[in-house]
Amino acid sequence: ATPMSIIAGVGRAAELGVLVRDADALQRASRIDTLVFDKTGTLTAGAPQLDEVLTWRDWSRDAVVQAAAALERNASHPLAQAIVAAAGAASSGEIAQFRTIRGKGVSGILDGKALLLGNAALMQDNAVDLQQAQPDIERLSRQGATPVLLAQAGELIGLITLRDRLRPESKAALARLRQAGYRLMMLTGDREETARAIAQEAGIDEVIAGVLPEAKAQTIAALQQQGRRVAMVGDGINDAPALAQADVGIAMGGGSDVAVETAPITLMRADLNSVADALALASATLRNIR
Numbered sequence: 001a002t003p004m005s006i007i008a009g010v011g012r013a014a015e016l017g018v019l020v021r022d023a024d025a026l027q028r029a030s031r032i033d034t035l036v037f038d039k040t041g042t043l044t045a046g047a048p049q050l051d052e053v054l055t056w057r058d059w060s061r062d063a064v065v066q067a068a069a070a071l072e073r074n075a076s077h078p079l080a081q082a083i084v085a086a087a088g089a090a091s092s093g094e095i096a097q098f099r100t101i102r103g104k105g106v107s108g109i110l111d112g113k114a115l116l117l118g119n120a121a122l123m124q125d126n127a128v129d130l131q132q133a134q135p136d137i138e139r140l141s142r143q144g145a146t147p148v149l150l151a152q153a154g155e156l157i158g159l160i161t162l163r164d165r166l167r168p169e170s171k172a173a174l175a176r177l178r179q180a181g182y183r184l185m186m187l188t189g190d191r192e193e194t195a196r197a198i199a200q201e202a203g204i205d206e207v208i209a210g211v212l213p214e215a216k217a218q219t220i221a222a223l224q225q226q227g228r229r230v231a232m233v234g235d236g237i238n239d240a241p242a243l244a245q246a247d248v249g250i251a252m253g254g255g256s257d258v259a260v261e262t263a264p265i266t267l268m269r270a271d272l273n274s275v276a277d278a279l280a281l282a283s284a285t286l287r288n289i290r
């Protein structure tokens with residue numbers, strides 16, 4: 001290999017808005033065959049909007065949203081930001097004993113009420129009966145929405161629906177990558193039905209859902225053990241170990257600093273076309289050398 005042309009390739013990538021840490025990263029990028037995408041903030045805009053709110057046990061819609069927002073003011077997840085934004089400026093009280101349950105949700109005490117907020121797995125872990133909400137959970141998930149559940153003292157009191165949109169360029173950029181022959185996969189902590197609905201809209205066939213943050217890197221390692229050469233594209237703190245495990249980690253511009261520090265390739269813009277640009281450039285650069 002002529003190092004000069006690889007260095008030129010790194011420079012050319014920068015012109016396209018792709019920061020490649022070193023020549024080796026470009027070489028590895030030229031050999032990958034599988035692309036794994038995080039869902040929230042990578043394939044989607046990462047700015048979910050509040051939609052339907054359902055309540056039980058005499059809780060009003062407003063009381064459910066305010067209680068959820070009081071909890072989420074302590075959290076940093078994109079879902080948390082959406083719930084806080086939807087609740088507006090009204091202060092909804094201080095939370096005692098706030099806890100984050102990674103990849104599942106949050107908990108805490110508001111005005112003496114023990115609250116639990118998060119996904120169905122979190123509710124099941126805490127023996128909250130979801131039977132009455134199950135048809136709605138399934139209906140909303142199949143539409144690609146994320147249902148966030150609120151329980152008080154072990155009983156379901158609310159369901160808050162959040163909808164995230166695909167990035168405007170996702171479909172076209174993924175079509176380009178598929179055309180280039182890459183195997184495309186989605187890796188997410190969200191539930192299976194929600195993930196599948198969004199994957200289908202984006203044009204991704206393979207979905208690995210319900211994966212806890214710490215298991216994302218193991219999922220990448222398992223693909224590598226099958227002989228796949230994997231690039232992981234992600235934006236979040238949660239994604240950092242998977243970005244590090246992949247043959248090439250690609251951090252979305254505007255994502256978390258941790259993701260950017262971990263990944264050998266960083267996209268200056270949050271634009272999936274840059275992934276296709278970067279991989280095409282890597283292949284072209286290395287093809288000229290061989």
Ligand code: ADP
Pocket residue numbers: 038039040072075076077079080102103104105106117118119146147148187188189190191211212213236238
């Ligand atoms: P993702 O792959 O979407 O980044 P995460 O591992 O961050 O997934 O979260 C997985 C799931 O856990 C979310 O889809 C959501 O249902 C739930 N969850 C995580 N954090 C929160 C939170 N702060 N509030 C509500 N739900 C949460």
Ligand code: MG
Pocket residue numbers: 038039040041042234235236239
């Ligand atoms: Mg993400």
